[in-house]
Amino acid sequence: MTDGQTITKEFTETYADSMTVRPGMKMTATVTLYKVVAKDVKWTGKMTVTYAWGGTQTFDVDGTFDSVSCTKQHINLNAVPL
Incomplete structure (x- = not known):
């Protein structure tokens, strides 16, 4: 993929969710994060790259990757009586 140069890419992911909470109710939320970290991965x-436009x-x-990590987030939102 490259001419032997080291390529470093850093990025930030933003997650957002919303719900309507009616009078007399409150929102409860459970967020679970899973993180996997590995070293010296062959x-x-x-590799297939899928672009936002569909191509x-x-x-x-x-x-070999010196290190890799992956994070997954699961959100559960509920509206319950006060």
Whole structure:
């Protein structure tokens, strides 16, 4: 994918949700976060990138990540009586 240069990409993800809470009710929320971290991960095969506009591009991959991480968030919102 590259000419041997190290590429570093950092990004921030923003999650948002909303609900209407009627008079006499209150909102309760449960948020669960899962995080996976690994080191020296060997990656071979293909990577398919899907762009926001719907196009895709497939790349051959062969290398090792020094470290990788993945975070998943699950939100459960409820409106309950006061």
